[in-house]
Amino acid sequence: MNTFIKTAALLAIATSLGACANMNLFKDSATAPANAPLAAPVTPLAPTTLTAAQIKILLTGKSWRWQGPKNAGVTLYASDGTSLVEVTGKGTTQGKWEARDGQLCESFMPAPFLPQGVPMTCQPFTGNAGSYMVGQATFTLAS
Numbered sequence: 001m002n003t004f005i006k007t008a009a010l011l012a013i014a015t016s017l018g019a020c021a022n023m024n025l026f027k028d029s030a031t032a033p034a035n036a037p038l039a040a041p042v043t044p045l046a047p048t049t050l051t052a053a054q055i056k057i058l059l060t061g062k063s064w065r066w067q068g069p070k071n072a073g074v075t076l077y078a079s080d081g082t083s084l085v086e087v088t089g090k091g092t093t094q095g096k097w098e099a100r101d102g103q104l105c106e107s108f109m110p111a112p113f114l115p116q117g118v119p120m121t122c123q124p125f126t127g128n129a130g131s132y133m134v135g136q137a138t139f140t141l142a143s
Contacts, residue, residue, distance in 0.1 A: 048128050055099035055125050058132070068137035087113060096120070104134050 059077040066073060073087040083095040085108060093111035097104065105122040108114060123135030132139040
């Protein structure tokens with residue numbers, strides 16, 4: 001089975017499992033009393049610039065949901081440096097990726113919605129606690 005077919009199968013599984021994300025199986029059905037103390041405010045952690053090794057560990061073998069200024073979608077990052085990208089409402093394409101200290105570099109093959117493709121371009125990669133910024137796009141782990 002070639003890498004693309006494996007990648008496509010993993011993306012299909014990840015997308016199917018994403019439908020379960022709206023189910024809150026662990027939600028307590030009892031409501032808190034009106035006089036219950038409020039939880040202490042959570043102080044968000046400052047975004048951290050990550051090393052190439054940290055970025056590679058975070059992305060490899062996982063599907064990431066992303067939201068940018070013009071598009072949104074899901075990308076599956078394979079360990080061999082290839083990716084499968086689904087752009088919401090537009091279609092899919094294949095890509096290549098590599099991690100550099102503080103950066104994610106990606107290129108994309110031509111597709112009907114991307115006739116020229118995109119050459120390898122590097123964007124700053126920062127974040128923590130499961131939420132990351134790649135350039136102007138927000139990345140969260142697709143569940």
